[in-house]
């Protein structure tokens with residue numbers, strides 16, 4: 217097999233892997249992933265507490281996403297509207313792992329001054345999944 221053929225094969229394999237990952241990214245699958253990483257069950261009540269509290273910085277998650285994330289949020293500094301975070305109110309939420317991870321990283325850093333742990337993400341997502349119209 218020449219080099220070009222191997223690269224084509226690797227490209228095809230990566231493409232297949234990416235497509236299957238994207239398909240697997242339902243809110244429930246992402247929650248299962250965080251629970252597995254944390255090695256402990258998620259606790260929705262703890263997620264709500266985490267989401268609505270400040271953690272030594274200026275903002276809580278609720279500062280931008282509203283304390284009932286079934287409603288639209290409003291960015292704490294730009295004032296821009298943010299679509300509801302709870303999947304039952306916004307079917308696009310938690311369907312793209314890369315997007316979810318990107319924003320967890322950025323927002324946790326703003327609110328906690330560090331990354332969220334897998335357990336914290338699991339708790340928040342488990343709580344968001346309890347919110348129904």
Ligand code: HEC
Nearest residue numbers: 275276277280292298299309310315316319320323324327
């Ligand atoms: C300063 C404002 C702000 C704060 C504070 C904030 N967020 Fe966000 N968040 C955003 C914006 C802006 C987006 C991206 C726009 C969008 O997806 O509607 C976003 C998107 C997200 C997403 C992406 C969800 C998806 O898959 O579509 C998650 C998860 C999230 N935020 C969680 C949190 C958590 C958890 C906290 C608290 C630790 C938090 N955010 C605090 C502004 C904020």
